[in-house]
Amino acid sequence: MIQTIIVAIMVIGAVVYLGYRYLGKKTKSTCGSCNACQNSSPDKK
Amino acid sequence: MTNTLSFALIGQPNCGKTALFNLLTGSNAKIANYPGVTVDRREGQFLEQKNVKIIDLPGTYSLRTTSPDEEISRKVLLGQLGCKPDAIIAVADATNLRMTLRMVLELKHLDLPMVVSLNLFDVAKARGLKIDTEKMSQRLGVPVIATTAIKKNGSEQIRQAVAALANSELQHSSKDSQTIATEIDQLDSKALYQEVDQILSDCVIQQNQLPRWHQKLDSIVLNPVSGLLILLTALFVMFQAVYAWAAPVMDLIEESIGNLGDWVGETLPSGMLNDLLVNGVIAGVGSVLVFLPQITILFALILLLEDSGYLPRAAYLLDNLLAKTGLSGRAFIPLLSSFACAIPSVMSARTIHDPRERLVTIAIAPLLTCSARLPVYALIIAAVIPDREVFGLFNLQGITLFGLYVIGVLSAGIIAFIMKIFAHKKGKVQQFPLLMELPTYRMPNIRHILIALWERVSAFLKRAGTIIFAISVILWALVTFPEAPADLQAPAIDYSFAGMLGHLIQPIFAPLGFTWEMCIAMIPGLAAREVVVATLGTIYSVAATSEEMTEQALMGLINSSWGLPTAFAFLAWYVYAPMCLATLAVIKRETNSTAKTLLIAGYLTGLAYVIALITYQIALRLV
Numbered sequence: 001m002i003q004t005i006i007v008a009i010m011v012i013g014a015v016v017y018l019g020y021r022y023l024g025k026k027t028k029s030t031c032g033s034c035n036a037c038q039n040s041s042p043d044k045k
Numbered sequence: 046m047t048n049t050l051s052f053a054l055i056g057q058p059n060c061g062k063t064a065l066f067n068l069l070t071g072s073n074a075k076i077a078n079y080p081g082v083t084v085d086r087r088e089g090q091f092l093e094q095k096n097v098k099i100i101d102l103p104g105t106y107s108l109r110t111t112s113p114d115e116e117i118s119r120k121v122l123l124g125q126l127g128c129k130p131d132a133i134i135a136v137a138d139a140t141n142l143r144m145t146l147r148m149v150l151e152l153k154h155l156d157l158p159m160v161v162s163l164n165l166f167d168v169a170k171a172r173g174l175k176i177d178t179e180k181m182s183q184r185l186g187v188p189v190i191a192t193t194a195i196k197k198n199g200s201e202q203i204r205q206a207v208a209a210l211a212n213s214e215l216q217h218s219s220k221d222s223q224t225i226a227t228e229i230d231q232l233d234s235k236a237l238y239q240e241v242d243q244i245l246s247d248c249v250i251q252q253n254q255l256p257r258w259h260q261k262l263d264s265i266v267l268n269p270v271s272g273l274l275i276l277l278t279a280l281f282v283m284f285q286a287v288y289a290w291a292a293p294v295m296d297l298i299e300e301s302i303g304n305l306g307d308w309v310g311e312t313l314p315s316g317m318l319n320d321l322l323v324n325g326v327i328a329g330v331g332s333v334l335v336f337l338p339q340i341t342i343l344f345a346l347i348l349l350l351e352d353s354g355y356l357p358r359a360a361y362l363l364d365n366l367l368a369k370t371g372l373s374g375r376a377f378i379p380l381l382s383s384f385a386c387a388i389p390s391v392m393s394a395r396t397i398h399d400p401r402e403r404l405v406t407i408a409i410a411p412l413l414t415c416s417a418r419l420p421v422y423a424l425i426i427a428a429v430i431p432d433r434e435v436f437g438l439f440n441l442q443g444i445t446l447f448g449l450y451v452i453g454v455l456s457a458g459i460i461a462f463i464m465k466i467f468a469h470k471k472g473k474v475q476q477f478p479l480l481m482e483l484p485t486y487r488m489p490n491i492r493h494i495l496i497a498l499w500e501r502v503s504a505f506l507k508r509a510g511t512i513i514f515a516i517s518v519i520l521w522a523l524v525t526f527p528e529a530p531a532d533l534q535a536p537a538i539d540y541s542f543a544g545m546l547g548h549l550i551q552p553i554f555a556p557l558g559f560t561w562e563m564c565i566a567m568i569p570g571l572a573a574r575e576v577v578v579a580t581l582g583t584i585y586s587v588a589a590t591s592e593e594m595t596e597q598a599l600m601g602l603i604n605s606s607w608g609l610p611t612a613f614a615f616l617a618w619y620v621y622a623p624m625c626l627a628t629l630a631v632i633k634r635e636t637n638s639t640a641k642t643l644l645i646a647g648y649l650t651g652l653a654y655v656i657a658l659i660t661y662q663i664a665l666r667l668v
Contacts, residue, residue: 003318010321011522014515021512022572022626 050211051098052091053122055152056136057145058104059484061164063087064493065136065192066101068200069207086121093204097211100130103395106144108151108229113403114395122155123222131215132158134207139169139176139191140485142249146241147234149185154229156218159187160206166191168485175250184244259486266355272362279355281447283346287419288443291338298338302331324586325521330509332582332599333575336420337505343416344501345494347385352489356381361483370458371465373397376406380457383413384450385501387628391635405464407632408645409457411623414450416501417574421619422449424578428603429612453620456652513579516569520580524587538588557618557654558611558661562588571626574619610664617660621653 054069056062066072070089091097102121103114110116120126122133135152137145149161163178182189190203218225265271306327313319350356356378364374375397383390390410397403414422423446430445520543529537538544547561554564562584570577578599585602603612623629623646633642 003314003316007317007321007522010518014518017515018512018519018572 049096049098050131051100051128052132052134052207053100053102053130054134054136055102055118055122056104057106057138057148059482060136060138060145062104062136063101065162065164065200066099069204070099086117091207093208094211107148112396112398123226125222130157132210135159135161136164137161139163139166142245143241146244147237150237150240151229151232155225156220158210158215160210161185161187161189162192162203163189164192167193172254177248177250181244181248184247262486266358267361276359276362284447284450285440285443286346287339287342288440288446291342294338295335299335302327302334321521325517325583326514328586329517329579329583330513333420333509333513333579336423339423340416340419340505341498341502343419345498348494348497349489352494354484354486357483370461371468372402372405372461376402379406380410380413383410383415386415387411388631391628391631401468404636405461407635409460411628411649412453412457412621414453418619420575420578422446422616424600425612425616428600429609449616449620508573512572513576516576517579517583520569520583521587524584536588557614557657559615563615574625609668610661613664614657614661618653618657621649621656623649
């Protein structure tokens with residue numbers, strides 16, 4: 001039973017995390033593989 | 046409460062602005078020994094005084110700009126992109142004073158408080174150059190400070206000067222931006238250079254001389270025959286090293302992950318959590334972590350080449366070759382960045398003046414193999430290509446990897462050539478001559494290389510611990526539920542959500558020889574390419590029906606279940622497919638066009654499908 005609860009929490013947590021990362025967080029698009037694109041361009045026309 | 050001040054860091058390309066930015070703000074932004082690394086503005090807080098914001102701007106030779114990255118610098122300085130900076134930190138290259146001082150004179154027309162950092166002072170000194178900074182300071186009417194931004198102790202004076210500037214009463218210009226812009230556009234270059242020459246004759250005691258070995262080395266490296274041979278050898282050795290040096294560490298990591306899985310499996314009571322951790326998380330994340338040594342070696346070698354000053358010479362060397370495809374040497378550095386990641390590559394295409402050439406560079410950048418594709422290639426190669434020596438010297442797996450990189454490069458060249466033919470018919474091909482400053486050779490700075498390497502390695506580990514971890518958990522759930530009925534007639538995984546979805550998609554990819562597991566793996570692979578490896582790790586781990594299969598590493602399972610034609614087709618698919626949503630998002634932002642983004646994604650997907658189909662069908666008949 002405890003195992004099932006922990007598994008359920010992990011699965012829901014993973015869905016929420018990925019959902020937030022790809023759908024909820026509207027910032028710059030980076031893949032995270034290097035820091036070359038860590039630029040700030042909020043007011044780019 | 047103190048007001049926030051913004052100081053703009055500006056100077057010509059490759060004069061060490063970002064190195065100085067890192068020292069002043071404690072950041073770790075990418076620096077390299079070639080022009081065009083910074084293509085957008087970047088902000089950081091001044092370490093000494095938190096109310097001062099330092100803005101690192103793309104390098105420019107003049108405020109009369111010609112390319113999109115230079116335009117950003119001009120607009121920021123004129124206050125056309127948000128607030129106007131309160132002061133300027135002008136970074137000047139002490140080894141190239143003539144060009145750099147002309148820029149400082151242009152900057153004075155902005156009518157903003159300024160301090161000049163005379164950077165690369167150590168290199169200038171080593172070449173026998175003697176500069177009277179005090180006199181220069183008097184002539185320019187602003188403080189001139191000698192700095193060596195790549196050394197930690199080389200920036201004390203400039204820190205003090207910036208702090209003094211922040212604490213002084215900063216005067217703002219009474220002129221509006223438009224008047225200043227017009228004034229700058231009307232400046233006479235000849236008069237500016239005359240003024241520069243006068244300052245130089247007053248302040249520079251001995252002229253700059255390149256060492257003889259430097260010129261000798263350039264005559265070999267820039268020679269069309271010996272230079273090309275050196276370039277090809279350097280790249281070939283790089284890919285051989287990725288396999289040869291990484292193997293022992295990879296074996297160690299693989300064994301440790303296997304042991305961890307066994308330990309967790311035995312320690313935890315059997316059940317759902319045990320299964321999730323062993324077959325989902327450890328199998329998924331572990332199968333990606335195995336490739337960390339290869340990625341580290343590849344990045345370390347690219348960083349060494351970057352820091353030595355060799356890369357722009359390769360660009361110069363390839364200018365003629367690129368011209369045949371309608372591109373110029375200017376496209377080389379953005380394209381070279383693609384070997385790390387297509388995103389900085391697409392962004393650094395801003396340094397290209399011609400809009401057509403810029404679009405073509407963006408369109409072909411995803412064809413060059415990025416580091417995220419390395420785990421996919423390495424997995425399939427290790428699974429199906431025998432680990433044996435060729436001619437007693439080269440490793441067959443290393444040659445295959447090199448071949449895949451070459452296929453990417455050739456394909457990019459062919460596509461650019463085809464686009465040139467189309468553009469030619471419409472009369473849109475313009476050839477711009479390559480004007481690029483060649484940096485001096487220097488011994489790579491180990492501190493910088495280690496910092497940059499850690500940035501990349503930690504980003505890879507972070508991704509393994511976040512996105513790949515989360516995807517492995519979700520995927521485990523998808524391949525485990527719903528549970529198979531008691532009277533199962535097919536493997537249990539076929540009854541799962543993932544099994545059902547995989548079987549639904551598989552007919553589309555059946556002509557390419559792809560199995561349903563591969564089809565499933567490609568979906569989360571859109572988030573990051575290497576996730577494909579983690580997904581395959583989880584699917585095969587859960588699907589393993591016998592203990593013998595569970596103990597087999599992912600490479601062994603692929604070897605026994607895919608076959609050569611399928612493996613080759615999957616490699617072909619990954620050479621061409623635009624399987625990275627982040628890259629497509631950046632293409633959309635940079636081109637500012639949904640149609641162009643869809644066109645690029647469409648042509649890459651179509652190409653991937655056709656080439657994978659041809660590869661599979663030919664291999665099927667030959668093997």
